[in-house]
Amino acid sequence: MQTTSWLEIAVEVDPESVETVAEILARYGYNGGVVIEQGWIAGDEGPEFQYDPHRPVWLRTYLPLDAQVEETRQQIEHALWHVHQIRPLGPIQTRTLAEEDWANAWKQFYSVMRVGKRTIIVPSWLEYQPQPDDIVLLLDPGMAFGTGLHPTTRLCLNLLEQLVQPGQDVLDLGTGSGILAIAAAKLGAGRVLALDNDPIAVRVAQENIDRNRVGNTVTVAEGSLGVGQAMGHWLSGDFGPPEPDPALHEHGLQATFDLIAANLIARVLITLAPDLATALKPGGLLISSGIIDVKEEEVAAAFTAAGLQPIARHVEGEWVALVHRRI
Amino acid sequence: MAKKLVAVVKLQLPAGKATPAPPVGPALGQYGINIMAFVKEYNEKSASQAGSIVPVEISIYSDRSFVARLLTPPAADLLRKAAGIQKGASTPKRTTVGTITRAQLRQIAQQKLPDMNANDIEAAERIIAGTARSMGIKIVE
Numbered sequence: 001m002q003t004t005s006w007l008e009i010a011v012e013v014d015p016e017s018v019e020t021v022a023e024i025l026a027r028y029g030y031n032g033g034v035v036i037e038q039g040w041i042a043g044d045e046g047p048e049f050q051y052d053p054h055r056p057v058w059l060r061t062y063l064p065l066d067a068q069v070e071e072t073r074q075q076i077e078h079a080l081w082h083v084h085q086i087r088p089l090g091p092i093q094t095r096t097l098a099e100e101d102w103a104n105a106w107k108q109f110y111s112v113m114r115v116g117k118r119t120i121i122v123p124s125w126l127e128y129q130p131q132p133d134d135i136v137l138l139l140d141p142g143m144a145f146g147t148g149l150h151p152t153t154r155l156c157l158n159l160l161e162q163l164v165q166p167g168q169d170v171l172d173l174g175t176g177s178g179i180l181a182i183a184a185a186k187l188g189a190g191r192v193l194a195l196d197n198d199p200i201a202v203r204v205a206q207e208n209i210d211r212n213r214v215g216n217t218v219t220v221a222e223g224s225l226g227v228g229q230a231m232g233h234w235l236s237g238d239f240g241p242p243e244p245d246p247a248l249h250e251h252g253l254q255a256t257f258d259l260i261a262a263n264l265i266a267r268v269l270i271t272l273a274p275d276l277a278t279a280l281k282p283g284g285l286l287i288s289s290g291i292i293d294v295k296e297e298e299v300a301a302a303f304t305a306a307g308l309q310p311i312a313r314h315v316e317g318e319w320v321a322l323v324h325r326r327i
Numbered sequence: 328m329a330k331k332l333v334a335v336v337k338l339q340l341p342a343g344k345a346t347p348a349p350p351v352g353p354a355l356g357q358y359g360i361n362i363m364a365f366v367k368e369y370n371e372k373s374a375s376q377a378g379s380i381v382p383v384e385i386s387i388y389s390d391r392s393f394v395a396r397l398l399t400p401p402a403a404d405l406l407r408k409a410a411g412i413q414k415g416a417s418t419p420k421r422t423t424v425g426t427i428t429r430a431q432l433r434q435i436a437q438q439k440l441p442d443m444n445a446n447d448i449e450a451a452e453r454i455i456a457g458t459a460r461s462m463g464i465k466i467v468e
Contacts, residue, residue: 006349008349008353016454016457017457018460019401019402019403019454020403020456020457020458020461020462022401023337023401023402023404023458023461023462025381026339026401026403027414028346029350030349030350031340031344031346031348031349032339032340032341032342032380033338033339033341033349033350033351033355034338034339034350035336035337035338035342035350036336036337036338036339036382037337037356038334038335039446040332040335042331042332049332049335049386049428051335058348060353060354061350062353077333081452082461086457086461087457087461097349100352100356100361102347102348102352102353103347103352103362104350104361105352105356106355106356106359106360106361106362108359109359109391112361119336126451136336140361148391150389153390176388194344201344262383321342
């Protein structure tokens, strides 16, 4: 179908009328599609949220601007008028939208990104001529994971640049896109184990590892450390009972590392503190990130109790990254 | 990684048939998330329910990553199936296009409860009964 632009039909409704009005919009809207924008309240940490039942909800649908558009708009108006007889309803708002290449337009939000002193993140649709010292990470923004835009990831990349020594054994716990594991490999690590307890992360990380040709150095696997094995998804908060599980050995790798990067969240770091300490060689270093400033003391206390000694502290905005050494 | 939630968007789409065209493009494009990755994921996950409307809840984070979670079909879709009709009435106060029983109403309310802004089954039933009324579907004992 050839269209040059679209008519957006938007209406504000109370939460109880969402289904009713959505049904009407779906009857007329392009591809039966309806957008529902409902107010929400964020949790204190991580991805949890709750819908706010006291705020109105916006519903939107789209009509191709063609010869029938005015007739269809009137039909919607008519049907909503009937709903309005039994439920409160805001007035219909319309605006026209130009046709866009939506399949590719999101790419404009991304560019070649320099992180730290030498690390460059390059999306696959862009070209980049690397400088002699550059560590180039080829990463596309995907579904479940970003691309180093987040301060917690930037803090980790900076620290990896400073701390990775050639030939080291490195663990990337909660690897996500694999970005930190790939950076460690390109910075000269000998062997890198990338773990995540989300199977989608494991798949995405493996794709990125292959794209960056570091498959010889980096092994990616689904799993965690110690009590982390019983935790479910990192961010779910469903920690379960602490049952240590020596899953690391199943992957045929030594469970001791020269360097661990754990870009997680505060409460997960606290839960895993003893396991992180055990997984380090004596003198080994732990980079912990994803710590929101108000939780920093709690995390630091858990690490000290686990026999780790604070070495460095980096801050970006409200996010803190810590470096500890196993005594 | 700690991720900050920046937006939550729900979309009602025909199962397996999402495209980057509206409503997906305009609804998600402004957040800079990978639209094609979303379309692929939605169509893969919803393919088994082809022929139904399958709503999806997309949580978008500050690093432009996102999570898509399929929800239960809209009440209107379940009501249409229960009443055995193709579409709702265009003049619902005047026309009755179909009927469902109280038991069917309760069953739909139970199925929808996890995704509704209702604290209990009675409230859920009330909301769904309202949807039925506005579609011209009558509830019979």
